Amino acid sequence: MEPADIMIIGAGPTGLYGAYCAGFRGLRTVVVDALPQVGGQISALYPEKQVRDVAGVPGVTGRALVEALHTQAATYDPVWLLGRQAVELRRSPQGRPVVRLSDDTVVETGAVILTAGIGTPTPRRLPGCEEWVGRGLSYFVPDLSRHTGHEVVVLGGGDSAVDWALALVPVARSVTLVHRRAAFRAHAANLDAARANGVDIITDAQVLSLAGDERVERVHLRRRGEGDSMLAADSVIAALGFVSDLGPLAGWGLELRGRSVLVNQRMRTNLPGIYAAGDLTEYDGKVRLMSVGFGEVATAVNNAAVDLDPGLSLFPGHSTEAA
Numbered sequence: 001m002e003p004a005d006i007m008i009i010g011a012g013p014t015g016l017y018g019a020y021c022a023g024f025r026g027l028r029t030v031v032v033d034a035l036p037q038v039g040g041q042i043s044a045l046y047p048e049k050q051v052r053d054v055a056g057v058p059g060v061t062g063r064a065l066v067e068a069l070h071t072q073a074a075t076y077d078p079v080w081l082l083g084r085q086a087v088e089l090r091r092s093p094q095g096r097p098v099v100r101l102s103d104d105t106v107v108e109t110g111a112v113i114l115t116a117g118i119g120t121p122t123p124r125r126l127p128g129c130e131e132w133v134g135r136g137l138s139y140f141v142p143d144l145s146r147h148t149g150h151e152v153v154v155l156g157g158g159d160s161a162v163d164w165a166l167a168l169v170p171v172a173r174s175v176t177l178v179h180r181r182a183a184f185r186a187h188a189a190n191l192d193a194a195r196a197n198g199v200d201i202i203t204d205a206q207v208l209s210l211a212g213d214e215r216v217e218r219v220h221l222r223r224r225g226e227g228d229s230m231l232a233a234d235s236v237i238a239a240l241g242f243v244s245d246l247g248p249l250a251g252w253g254l255e256l257r258g259r260s261v262l263v264n265q266r267m268r269t270n271l272p273g274i275y276a277a278g279d280l281t282e283y284d285g286k287v288r289l290m291s292v293g294f295g296e297v298a299t300a301v302n303n304a305a306v307d308l309d310p311g312l313s314l315f316p317g318h319s320t321e322a323a
Contacts, residue, residue, distance in 0.1 A: 001030070003096075004030040005111070005308060006111055008030070008112075009113070009249075011033035011038040012040020013039075014278035014279075014296070015033070015116075015297070016069035017072070017293075017294050017298070019073035020073045020075065020076070021301040025301065025302070025305050033082050034102075037082065038069075042062035042063075042065065047141065047167075055291055081101060085102040086249065095273075097112050097273050111273045113301065113304065114275065115297060117278055117279045123139035123140070124238075125238075129238075135212075136233070137237075139240075147172050147235045152175050153176045154239060155178050155207060155236065155239060156241070157180070157185050159185070161239035162191055162194050163190065164237055166199065175200070176199070176200040177200070177201045177202070179204075180207075208222050210233075211230075216233055217233065219233045249261075253270075253271060257282045261280050263276050263277075263281045275304055302315070
């Protein structure tokens with residue numbers, strides 16, 4: 001690829017706002033994310049959940065917030081490299097970062113800003129059922145409309161499972177929530193809302209297998225004390241939780257504290273030209289809020305801009321003064 005000024009690794013809210021900030025400064029920007037869509041954890045885990053901790057926004061669904069941030073970032077036409085992971089960091093002869101991606105795309109850039117949140121979320125798999133992925137079984141709900149008119153079975157007992165069950169009620173023919181225990185980890189108020197909105201809840205039930213011809217048609221359940229049964233299903237959403245890690249970033253030589261990247265007040269890491277912002281970072285007094293991440297990535301972008309061109313002002317100017 002053509003060299004970039006800024007590479008942002010992580011297309012969650014912090015990364016999207018960083019792409020806007022970089023574009024505002026006239027920097028050629030590339031945004032990379034291992035997930036196939038922008039939005040990070042929000043898009044993967046709770047797109048329909050209300051987000052209420054963004055300044056000036058009393059409440060907005062995760063999906064709507066991501067769409068707004070994506071539109072804002074797209075103002076300056078960043079290059080989107082989604083569905084691929086940043087694998088290897090090396091240096092050009094001039095010392096600039098060079099990043100190889102999982103599809104062997106290689107990008108030379110002036111600076112890298114890591115906004116990967118808690119890392120790449122990998123869903124816990126439904127044992128023995130991988131053959132049904134894409135044929136009725138899924139681990140994410142990126143688009144509710146794909147389940148319109150379906151008999152949907154959601155598996156899990158956490159907030160994501162209950163949120164998705166609630167969100168699917170208006171479009172699905174029926175929604176059944178299946179949990180292997182009697183007690184849920186999800187908030188009681190959300191669980192009560194699910195019951196009130198017609199979600200059928202089955203507890204103490206283990207999924208033995210999925211069945212059907214070309215697509216999922218039935219879920220084979222074993223309920224404690226009641227034996228086996230078959231549940232009709234057009235869609236099965238396995239919300240069994242996620243595991244996250246830094247992946248290849250852990251081998252780049254970054255100074256870490258646990259799974260977090262240590263940064264200074266300029267959001268610089270210990271590696272030249274590598275910055276970090278958002279939930280990925282750690283420093284004394286760190287507060288992990290989305291609003292904090294927005295400020296951190298703006299700090300990272302503007303310090304990177306000055307490091308690339310010392311003649312620039314650290315202050316980018318006010319957006320109200322821009323054409």
